[in-house]
Amino acid sequence: xxxxxxxxxxxxxxxxxxxxxxxxxxxxxxxxxxxxxxxxxxxxxxxxxxxxxxxxxxxxxxxxxxxxxxxxxxxxxxxxxxxxxxxxxxxxxxxxxxxxxxxxxxxxxxxxxxxxxxxxxxxxxxxxxxxxxxxxxxxxxxxxxxxxxxxxxxxxxxxxxxxxxxxxxxxxxxxxxxxxxxxxxxxxxxxxxxxxxxxxxxxxxxxxxxxxxxxxxxxxxxxxxxxxxxxxxxxxxxxxxxxxxxxxxxxxxxxxxxxxxxxxxxxxxxxxxxxxxxxx
Ligand code: APR
Numbered sequence: 001x002x003x004x005x006x007x008x009x010x011x012x013x014x015x016x017x018x019x020x021x022x023x024x025x026x027x028x029x030x031x032x033x034x035x036x037x038x039x040x041x042x043x044x045x046x047x048x049x050x051x052x053x054x055x056x057x058x059x060x061x062x063x064x065x066x067x068x069x070x071x072x073x074x075x076x077x078x079x080x081x082x083x084x085x086x087x088x089x090x091x092x093x094x095x096x097x098x099x100x101x102x103x104x105x106x107x108x109x110x111x112x113x114x115x116x117x118x119x120x121x122x123x124x125x126x127x128x129x130x131x132x133x134x135x136x137x138x139x140x141x142x143x144x145x146x147x148x149x150x151x152x153x154x155x156x157x158x159x160x161x162x163x164x165x166x167x168x169x170x171x172x173x174x175x176x177x178x179x180x181x182x183x184x185x186x187x188x189x190x191x192x193x194x195x196x197x198x199x200x201x202x203x204x205x206x207x208x209x210x211x212x213x214x215x216x217x218x219x220x221x222x223x224x225x226x227x228x229x230x231x232x233x234x235x236x237x238x239x240x241x242x243x244x245x246x247x248x249x250x251x252x253x254x255x256x257x258x259x260x261x262x263x264x265x266x267x268x269x270x271x272x273x274x275x276x277x278x279x280x
Contacts, residue, residue: 009248010231015259018233018250019266021206022111027231029113030106031204033222037211037236038099039121041257044089048213049237054085061085072185076147079167079178086162086181091122091141099210099235100127101277102260105269107133108276114200118212118219120183127280137194137219138184146170148177190218201225207232210256214241235259 009026010017021027036046047054055066061081068074069081096104104127106112112133117124120140125131136142144153151172158179161168168179184190201207207226214220223241226232231248234240235256244251252259264273 008229010250013248013250015233015250015252015262016266018206018231019263021231022267027206028111029204030111030206030208031113031201031226032103032106032115033117033201033207033209033212033219034099034103034115034124035118035210035212035214037213038097038256039094039119039123040211041097041099041255042094042121042123044094044121046211048215058085067186070183070185072147072187075180075185076178079180080165082180083162083165083167086141087165089121089141090159090162091126092159094121094123096123096127096277096280098257098273098277099260100124100129101280102264102273104128104280105264105273105276113204114197116194116197116201116219116222118216120181128276135191135193135197137190138216139182139191141181141183144179144181146172146175146177147180149175151175153179194218198225202227204230206230208235209233209241209243210235210260212236212240213238214243233263235263 040046045052045054058066058069061084063069063081069085075082100123103115107129115124115129115133116135116137118138120138122140122142124134144158145151149170149172151170153168153171170177201222202225204226207223207230209223220241223232232243233250234243235252239251243249264270
């Protein structure tokens with residue numbers, strides 16, 4: 001955009017102006033969209049960061065290509081690599097980040113309209129975001145079932161199988177289908193919740209995108225579904241998607257936890273945010 005493009009809604013394209021919008025009560029239906037980048041500070045690698053991303057560190061699983069670990073056809077032939085990864089990623093050993101806590105604070109202040117997350121680590125729930133305000137677009141480890149007959153598999157046994165790295169089979173007599181967590185694999189449909197919430201981004205009066213490369217559709221198309229005049233704030237290491245192409249887009253490139261803390265400072269919520277995070 002030419003530098004002199006006048007902002008339409010924001011007084012200027014800055015974190016301060018976004019904070020003003022919230023403090024003035026002009027942002028009450030905030031829609032947040034997140035990816036693996038908000039959990040890297042919790043110790044969970046993302047997928048595509050050059051050195052640390054999961055897809056650059058799966059050589060030990062000798063996969064045909066990195067994404068195969070989440071490919072349903074590959075899983076049916078060989079579930080072992082996924083279960084090696086599942087053991088490393090399984091919820092229970094990680095603590096939410098300050099970014100997760102910020103989203104929970106938005107919800108506590110009744111400003112969160114919806115959180116769309118691509119993450120499967122359930123850290124948003126752990127941080128205290130009400131489940132009814134979370135769309136886990138790529139599913140999560142919270143539940144699991146047989147991929148053949150869809151019979152649910154018990155949580156306790158699942159945790160034991162994951163610990164042992166031993167892919168479980170269906171509990172239904174006569175069915176020996178493989179059991180898989182309810183994570184959306186490449187080649188699988190996204191959950192109904194995602195499509196039921198399709199109209200939500202257009203209702204947002206502020207969109208905040210955190211920690212995602214916006215490379216996987218249909219999730220990657222969500223930020224574009226905001227109305228033209230709705231400010232969109234990107235808190236991410238790098239510019240992604242079409243963020244930056246609209247007059248009210250604000251790009252805050254760098255660690256999302258740092259960007260979240262700056263926003264909390266501008267809002268006067270910093271102490272409340274830190275206390276909330278410590279209390280999780
Ligand atoms: N602060 C800000 N940005 C970060 C941080 C951080 N601490 N850590 C990583 N990032 C950024 C990276 O620069 C990258 O732009 O977060 C983004 C992470 O992108 P991906 O690794 O591609 O993760 P994500 O966008 O969630 O992947 C989408 O791909 O394989 C599928 O289903 C999987 O849900 C996943 C989807």
